[in-house]
Amino acid sequence: MITLISELTGTYGPSGREENIREVIERKVAGKVDEIYTDTLGNLVAVKKGKGRRIMLAAHMDEIGLIATFIDEKGFIRYSNIGGASPFYSLGQKVRFKNGVTGCVFYEQKLEEFKELKHERMYIDIGTRSREETEKLVTPGDIAVFAGDAVEQNGRFISRALDDRIGCAILIKLLEDLEDTENEIICVFTVQEEVGSRGAGTAAYGLMPDIAVAIDVTNTGDTPECKPLSVDLGKGPAVMVKDAYTISHPLVKNALIECAEKMSIPYQLEVISRGGNDAGAIHKTAGGIPSGGVSIPCRYMHSPCEMVDKSDVENTVKLLKAFVSFKF
Helix, strand or coil: CHHHHHHHHCCCCECCCCHHHHHHHHHHHCCCCCEEEECCCCCEEEEECCCCCEEEEEEECCECEEEEEEECCCCCEEEEEECCCCHHHHCCCEEEECCCCEEEEEECCCCCCHHHCCHHHEEEECCCCCHHHHHCCCCCCCEEEECCCCEEECCEEEECCHHHHHHHHHHHHHHHHCCCCCCEEEEEEECCHHHCCHHHHHHHHHHCCCEEEEEEEECCCCCCCCCCCCCCCCCCCEEEEECCCCECCHHHHHHHHHHHHHCCCCCEEEECCCCCCCHHHHCCCCCCCCEEEEEEECECCCCCCEEEEHHHHHHHHHHHHHHCCCCC
16 A cells, blocks of 8 residues: 555645646556546546446545745745645745755744744745746746655554545555445546635536545544544544534435444544535535545644554545445
């Protein structure tokens, strides 16, 4: 699994610029499905046909980033965020543009208090000496992402962009392991989730599935002095009950729980008041689609060192494999 995760997390693909990661995923699933195509907005749709219920599984390809907005006379790049890129997580990090140019993120020295840290008081330094030199390499509109390699250590995966390349890896593994099912399985690798789940809504409207499940990461409550949350690393995938955008449909939530219990798969229940996933856009589409979510517990979300547990990943594959064969 680490080889697949390394390839996915090592591929450039911020929101709205998912071409590279889509090509990688398409190569991985081609030949394992009956139909594969890219829709108008850029979602990759992989269909394993069946005569039963049409089940949509969505994992987003895009990652957060920093978009260049202005280059000053000394060549420093001012930027804005793409998605939930925190200024605190970005500070002091290496970032990489699509063309491979690497930069350092830092802040104005005149900043008096660290709590004043905001993206508009920060910049990317690629080591140039003038605006003209920088513009040969980076122009306004170019997007940088965090740089770094994936590591497997102590039964955990640590990497940038596990949100949500780990969900993509799970769907790829599911398609590799999945035998024929009565239900029709539609795996959608969505675009622009980090900026409002824009891809998932359009994909669901075009597909009109009977049931949908978003596969994404979720925060944990198991680190020192963190906010209370009933999700821990290593205790199994989290069946989503509620987030800020979705109350899971009972049909989907109960089926996931029944599958987990029948297969003796450890699971947790996710109830959060902030954040959301692609289910938020899917369930309101085309008159309403019964939707829910399976979340992979993740520490340090939206940082360059997100962490998930290997057993949670493996158990998520097992849970989804049982779910797509469920008799609804």
